Amino acid sequence: MAEPKVLSIVLAGGEGKRLMPLTADRAKPAVPFGGTYRLIDFALSNMVNSNLTKVAVLTQYKSHSLDRHISITWRMSTLLGNYVTPVPAQQRRGPHWFQGSADAIYQSMNLINDENPDYIVVFGADNIYRMDVRQMLDAHIDSGLAASVAAIRVPRSEASAFGIIDAGSDRVIERFLEKPSDPPGLPDSPDESFASMGNYIFSRKQFVEMLEFDGQNADSKHDMGGNIIPAFVAQRECAVYDFTENQVPGATEKDRNYWRDVGTIDAYFDAHMDLISVVPEFNLYNQRWPILTQQPQLPGAKFTLHSTAESSIVTNGCIISGGDVDHSVLSPGVRVEDHASVDRCVVMHNSRIGRNCVVRNAILDKNVVVPDGVHVGIDREADEARGFHISDNGVTVVPKNTKVEQV
Template identity: 60%
Template sequence: MKTTPNVLSIVLAGGEGKRLYPFTADRAKPAVPFGGNYRLIDFVLSNLVNAGYYKICVLTQYKSHSLDRHISQSWQLSGLAGQYITPVPAQQRLGKRWFTGSADAILQSLNLVYDENPDYIIVFGADHVYRMDPEQMVEAHIASGASVTVAGLRVPREEATAFGVIQAGEDNKIEQFLEKPAEPPSVPDDPEVSFASMGNYVFTAQALIDALKEDSENENSNHDMGGDIIPMFVNRNEAYVYDFSSNFVPGETSRDKGYWRDVGTVDAFYEAHMDLISVHPVFNLYNQKWPIHTAETGNLPPAKFVKGGIAQSSMVSAGCIVSAGTVRNSVLSENVIVEEGATVEGCVLMPGVRVGKGAVVRHAIVDKNAQITEGQIIGVDRALDEERFSVSKGGVVCVGKNETV
């Protein structure tokens, strides 16, 4: 009879997200709205829950109120069955200091590990868009006998210079872990492809505990999981790679299999939204065999289109009203209003945005409750946009939360 291992999941959600500013000015990066109805953290939590992992600690730090509220309101599991998803703020258990790195965050939260006494610990990031069955990675970790298994994403070698890169042998043992190398090593079976670290790890529990304590005594360490803890295991020949391309998710298609996006920059965040809206999307939010869970919106009325208002190649959430306006190639979160004669094209509009009469908004991300007043033109003249707004390298205009323009 197969014995089910005791697994504790730790989600690292303390990131400040400076590269995603201004959308992280008032919230932690994992709390940033995404895809109409979701927050970024919903993707990792959905993957864990769908796989049957119901003991989840979310380590928070930076401007965490919005994130804490979302978890408490949207992710209630059955405490009677020993199930929980709980936000864990920095508690200063080891002195009057905040988390100094991702490894230090777990070190300061080891009381949670001791309480649960797990066999294995999943450590995942909170700000990537993807589907994954982590149980398959846990099974691969157990079979390998490794101290840590690192999820590896196959990327073209020329793109791998932007990632932490894994050099692995034929047996998947990690030989080197390199941070943004100029000459990335290739995977064993394809000279044009490299393994990029996804920032997802599975540890044998005691091995992680021992490594964290050892790292805490190293004054030269940055106390970072990817920069310090993983190389420690690599140097001991105790680290293996898990090939993400081998992961099977129910309901996936050949088009969205293996999809993973780091949305840490404005341009990447924008492009990930554009991946959602094609007829055959690169990432399919409509896969109900592996759903992405979030807060219920049952109290909101359906989206409404009146006076000839239209939306083409777009996702329009509950509570939206398009009144004699035009929406194309865009993602509208709940309660967005597009008024008469307004045009919204190639945009991401977060909850509660209002676009006034005759306004034109193109190639923009507009944060929660922002008001675009009558006749405003955004995303047409870059020089003018740069005088008024933050504009990304890729030309995406950013309108901040609660702004009126």
């Protein structure tokens, strides 16, 4: 049997309002994560590791840093016809920007026409997980249906926070429910429900026909999860793919089937804390299924006399000069000075934490300067007086290029 032709589309045009102020100057998929990565690197690594090497990334809002990152980092072999390419909104269907995730693909139909694939993979750009997409593709082909939706198992008691899939034992989706008050259980596990991961695979002919139909519907919101998938469900042409069946090489028992939506500040912060436990919830050190990115050309991290770093990720170019770092993630070029204390923090590129500073439960965006003796994340009123955002769980966020004032 001939190898099927596959085009992968990564939807990276969202504003990411709930991640403000981290998205004040960048698209959500371009937000740094885990020290050296950006959020989009996880979806793209899954594609490339799955040998899906024709990838279009649809961008829209504040996309400059995202486009630059993709162009510089994700260079594929043109000799073999492989590519990862950013595709901005081009108004091919008229003088308007993308009206929704389905409209983004509808307006980019030239990509499908040019590549002429048998199957189209449509994934989101900003979740943290590992997945062998080929296994889902094989399951989709075996189903014989037009569409497949990847799903994670969540406790039924928590399922009202998700888009929920109601499917029978044959895996054909009966209903697609948005945050239902009484979520259905699974046939093999009544106390669990299937929650959509926002990852889809389509057979080309039926998908194009559905996009064309939806594009002409003035009442549609032109959303993948809100319109396209329910339309396939109504035709009984949509299957669920159980993420727990996906087997990724090198996965540990603890991080197998790990998936996190990092759409809020607290979820983003908690996902970082998952990286740094002794046995991490998500293991960045799996060399059999690596998360790929462009690494800055900097020397290794340096620790001077009396410096400490425990349960932390300290990346290249960092200098800990007599300070203490605990349960934190430090991006390249960060400097922590003498007698400074950094605990449960995410500190991004080239930030500086001065002598005798205390920084707790905080996210410092790029190029932040905390002058000598200043405290962050200690006094909520002081942080609010500085105009900093404080999350529901008490995480202080210091915006990019800020010099923190003493109050």
